[in-house]
Amino acid sequence: MITLAMDTSGPVCGVAVARDGSVLYEGAAVNKRTHSVNLLPMAQEALTRAGVAMEEIDLLAAVVGPGSFTGVRIGVSTVKGMAHGLNRPCVGVDALEALAAGAGDTRALLCPIQDARAGQVYGAVFGAGFPPVRITKDEAVKLDELIDHALAAAKEGQPLCFVGDGVAVHRGAIEARLGARAVFPPAHLSMLRPAAVALLAEAHRDERVDYLTLMPRYLRAPQAERARAARLRAMRP
Numbered sequence: 346m347i348t349l350a351m352d353t354s355g356p357v358c359g360v361a362v363a364r365d366g367s368v369l370y371e372g373a374a375v376n377k378r379t380h381s382v383n384l385l386p387m388a389q390e391a392l393t394r395a396g397v398a399m400e401e402i403d404l405l406a407a408v409v410g411p412g413s414f415t416g417v418r419i420g421v422s423t424v425k426g427m428a429h430g431l432n433r434p435c436v437g438v439d440a441l442e443a444l445a446a447g448a449g450d451t452r453a454l455l456c457p458i459q460d461a462r463a464g465q466v467y468g469a470v471f472g473a474g475f476p477p478v479r480i481t482k483d484e485a486v487k488l489d490e491l492i493d494h495a496l497a498a499a500k501e502g503q504p505l506c507f508v509g510d511g512v513a514v515h516r517g518a519i520e521a522r523l524g525a526r527a528v529f530p531p532a533h534l535s536m537l538r539p540a541a542v543a544l545l546a547e548a549h550r551d552e553r554v555d556y557l558t559l560m561p562r563y564l565r566a567p568q569a570e571r572a573r574a575a576r577l578r579a580m581r582p
Contacts, residue, residue, distance in 0.1 A: 347402055354409075355510050358380040361540045405435040407425075438549070442545060446545055453505055455506050505527055
């Protein structure tokens with residue numbers, strides 16, 4: 346099985362090609378350019394460097410969220426279009442699961458977090474393994490609430506490993522709450538790895554769907570919709 350995977354859910358634009366559990370190519374751009382500019386040229390380069398023709402792809406994968414509303418849509422829409430054109434199935438990969446899969450710490454509970462703004466994080470708790478062992482569902486919550494969930498699931502004294510773009514924003518608060526019990530991988534392991542997306546897609550291939558069924562998964566409404574709802578509530582008598 347040859348899998349082409351794409352991620353545009355956060356600050357990294359990533360593409361990977363895998364074959365039966367082996368990574369043939371992985372590329373990631375953190376260059377401040379929009380993902381819509383980077384993604385298709387990166388996908389073409391990935392296939393060329395992996396020595397894979399477009400028609401040889403068996404499975405397409407996209408990170409479907411949580412993450413940036415616009416970013417998630419870019420990756421999902423691109424994979425939907427390719428899956429339609431190639432008549433291939435696709436798999437939606439969870440961003441937090443992919444972050445946990447790339448963290449590499451087997452002692453700690455894995456706590457991937459993305460900055461959700463408005464004082465919240467997108468987060469979940471996983472045990473080590475591949476795929477990671479899910480302990481809590483994805484949530485948009487206050488950081489302290491996520492830490493409470495992690496502490497409730499952890500063994501006595503077990504470290505909590507935090508990864509994802511939320512670490513840069515919330516590291517001080519995490520350390521203030523947990524002290525030395527909080528661990529943080531090096532920066533290259535704290536980013537979502539497109540190779541993890543490809544390998545998770547293979548692991549979840551029984552969940553594959555057609556291009557019409559693949560959809561983004563959001564944990565809350567976009568800011569514009571929340572603001573509109575607030576205005577409508579304020580107008581009610």
